[in-house]
Amino acid sequence: MYEGKIDVVIRTRNSAEMLKQCLDSIFREIPVRKVLIVDGGSTDDTLKIAGQYRDLEVFIKPELNLGQATQFGFSMAKTDWVAIIDSDMVLNRGWFEEMSKYMDQADAIEGCRIEHYRFDRIQNLTKVRYGVFGQTMLRRSCLQNLDLNLPHGEDAATKYYFDSNGLKWLKVENYLAEHFPKFETNVYRRTGTLMGVIPRYVPKKQQIEEGHIYRKYKMVTFKEVIWNMLIRSVAREAYIAFRTKIWFVLAYLGLI
Numbered sequence: 001m002y003e004g005k006i007d008v009v010i011r012t013r014n015s016a017e018m019l020k021q022c023l024d025s026i027f028r029e030i031p032v033r034k035v036l037i038v039d040g041g042s043t044d045d046t047l048k049i050a051g052q053y054r055d056l057e058v059f060i061k062p063e064l065n066l067g068q069a070t071q072f073g074f075s076m077a078k079t080d081w082v083a084i085i086d087s088d089m090v091l092n093r094g095w096f097e098e099m100s101k102y103m104d105q106a107d108a109i110e111g112c113r114i115e116h117y118r119f120d121r122i123q124n125l126t127k128v129r130y131g132v133f134g135q136t137m138l139r140r141s142c143l144q145n146l147d148l149n150l151p152h153g154e155d156a157a158t159k160y161y162f163d164s165n166g167l168k169w170l171k172v173e174n175y176l177a178e179h180f181p182k183f184e185t186n187v188y189r190r191t192g193t194l195m196g197v198i199p200r201y202v203p204k205k206q207q208i209e210e211g212h213i214y215r216k217y218k219m220v221t222f223k224e225v226i227w228n229m230l231i232r233s234v235a236r237e238a239y240i241a242f243r244t245k246i247w248f249v250l251a252y253l254g255l256i
Helices: 016-029 046-050 066-076 095-102 154-164 204-216 222-252
Strands: 006-012 032-039 056-060 081-085 089-091 108-111 113-116 120-123 135-139 169-172 177-179 193-195 199-201
Touching: 006 016, 006 066, 016 032, 016 046, 016 081, 016 089, 016 095, 032 046, 032 066, 046 056, 056 066, 066 081, 066 154, 095 108, 095 169, 108 154, 154 169, 154 204
Parallel strands: 006 032, 006 081, 032 056, 108 169, 113 177
Antiparallel strands: 081 135, 089 177, 108 135, 113 120, 193 199
16 A cells, blocks of 8 residues: 555635535545645635645635646645545545555546435446546646646546556546535536536536537547437437427327
């Protein structure tokens, strides 16, 4: 098992809801040198909660986008390995013990997780080609030349950089972290996405940003975009509309 210390980067903005649970799990599971919080200008109790912990530094950087905040956090780290943990992530017991088994095999280690939206589901991240931050460890020496000036998609850009430079990014199917994203009713607060079991509305600006990011970092192929996001998606929407409205319409028309 790895015997050194680990710096942990957390990006926050009005993250009070789950931050204490997140930090408690980090300090319980990881041999922390410092937790480095890069805050985007919180107006809730985020900074008050962070101030209750030793071995934690806060950098208030509202002028940075998510990618820049990530890169800044990496630049402040000093340990050989850096963990990037989302502020709405809770690490289960045995997380670091399991992740550290792979540290001599890779330059980055990404675990899978259990998602808690308005429904619970297991997210097997080994099935996607791009990188996903949230509970990922990276070798600090591999992070020096990153350019993460991005509103989101900084994790995909980081893995793309690793792949392009012959660095090994290992995805581990361990499910030792639980993700509790913020919602107001069923609206994802950070992006404004209206969620059902699948997203029901994604703002135009986010769609455009994601389209450019997915193309630039080869997150999906052209065939996957046409089939999954156009043909199959349109067919699925039509099927859902038919299944949920057909009997209502027929009854309203007096046909049944």
